[in-house]
Amino acid sequence: MQRLLFIVVVLFVAWKILAVWGKRLVSKGAGAEDFSRFSARSRDRRRRVHEQRAQQAPELLACSTCGTLVPTDRAVAGAAGLLFCSPECAAKGRQAKRGGG
Numbered sequence: 001m002q003r004l005l006f007i008v009v010v011l012f013v014a015w016k017i018l019a020v021w022g023k024r025l026v027s028k029g030a031g032a033e034d035f036s037r038f039s040a041r042s043r044d045r046r047r048r049v050h051e052q053r054a055q056q057a058p059e060l061l062a063c064s065t066c067g068t069l070v071p072t073d074r075a076v077a078g079a080a081g082l083l084f085c086s087p088e089c090a091a092k093g094r095q096a097k098r099g100g101g
């Protein structure tokens with residue numbers, strides 16, 4: 001009889017400990033909110049990543065001849081402050097200006 005009482009007490013204590021542990025997991029762990037598209041935390045994280053990428057992306061300029069967007073560091077500068085995507089486009093731009101197509 002004493003052994004049965006001891007087992008019941010041990011099970012009761014174990015159940016209480018697990019209940020407290022479970023409550024802590026529910027309040028601090030990754031719940032449905034963390035995977036939600038509308039979660040404030042993940043939305044802020046996405047916004048931060050987006051802003052970082054926008055800062056890192058180089059500025060694009062349209063080629064004066066063909067209109068291709070080129071990063072400013074790769075653009076070929078032509079006469080009269082015009083920018084081209086390649087030396088070929090710069091040559092075409094010069095020809096078009098002379099009218100000797």
Ligand SMILES: [Zn+2]
Pocket residue numbers: 063064065066067068084085086089
């Ligand atoms: Zn071009």
